[in-house]
Amino acid sequence: MARSPDRTLDRAITALLHEAVEHSRAMRQVLNQVGQLASLRISMLQGEEARDPAEAALTEVLSSLTKREKEVLDHLARGYSNRQIARSLEISERTVKNHLRNIFTKLGVGDRTSAVVKALGRNDN
Template sequence: MARSPDRALDRAITALLHEAVEHSRAMRQVLNQVGQLASLRITMLRGDDESDPAGTAQSEVLSPLTKREKEVLDQLAQGCSNRQIARSLGISERTVKNHLRNIFTKLGVGDRTSAVVKALGRNGDH
């Protein structure tokens, strides 16, 4: 039968392994988002615009957004934090979070990077 210190050590090792797995998943998600943005940046630098030249596809994507949500999204695309967006627009961070939640819902995305990619007219599936 295992001794108490051995069991405690086993639990600690197991907990750390679980943390490592979760960290790995989060890191893969971040790397995927960085890849999407890098792909978008390269496409923009080359001038390879897969979207509608008139910009109508982008307009359709953004049409459900309010003027303020578009302003928040614009700040988001510039890499601003919630705090920076709040200061820039003269609103609270809580209001920024509410706008972001509405933007994510309206654009059908789950995170900041996907919202920016979609708003810029790319689906991120290159």
């Protein structure tokens, strides 16, 4: 039979685990919403006339991406992992990595976060 301090500790651990699960669900929902907004912003940049030279350059760079690279970038903006992107687009993880390398090269960045930031037109470098 478990002692009282053991039960108290078990209850505390269980409560923290439940809280972590709820936090995780809320975080996923927020990330999904951010991803949807990021996708909308990327779509808007691709479909509208640029208002300034920097935006015109970004629009040109985004238009140089292939359809599949744009799909990968969209999933990237939603926070998907390489595995999730591969499953969603029904391609291999190696193919996802190849697309990411091409995206990074075309956008002139070196990582996932920078690619999304630049695609959203928020690169202040």
